[in-house]
Amino acid sequence: AQSVTQLDSQVPVFEEAPVELRCNYSSSVSVYLFWYVQYPNQGLQLLLKYLSGSTLVKGINGFEAEFNKSQTSFHLRKPSVHISDTAEYFCAVRPLDSSYKLIFGSGTRLLVRP
């Protein structure tokens, strides 16, 4: 079975400060990894994904994430956040089996303060 852990339920940060949102996963098979963002009253939008190759992936809105296989982590980072980054962020894995399903973490609420 697979699971995704986002240890931080909320991360407060000041505008223009750097931020890291943590994600760890557990899986008996290889996985694809994703980060999604959910703004209030909206659906989920894909930020970035890791399929293979370079472990550092860049996404939209200045976000990036690094895949660490030995630590089974896929932490999301941004060097300088804006007020508009305030949202819920979800890490997800897609196990490379026949299920095709995404398994989500519990989410981290990023709260950017002026």
Add this chain to the structure above:
Amino acid sequence: DSGVTQTPKHLITATGQRVTLRCSPRSGDLSVYWYQQSLDQGLQFLIHYYNGEERAKGNILERFSAQQFPDLHSELNLSSLELGDSALYFCASSAGQGALGYTFGSGTRLTVV
């Protein structure tokens, strides 16, 4: 606009009733997934259809059922509704195995009173 269309956006109904949620996938996508988002359970995978066939089931209750039609739109049927079924229901689509990511609709907010 993500390209995945869900209707209705909001639904308020009474306990014991039955509702149908509809999803039209992004053009060209053959896979449709249904997810339930609630405060206590988070985002839970319900079911996956690929080109009209059921491919995987998650934590879907027996009171819930889904299907995907020849035009690839999908419907999620929820019956004998309980207060605990109140949640945001998302539909997502992907072209095939989801390697390019899953595109989500804006969801249907179901409130059972």
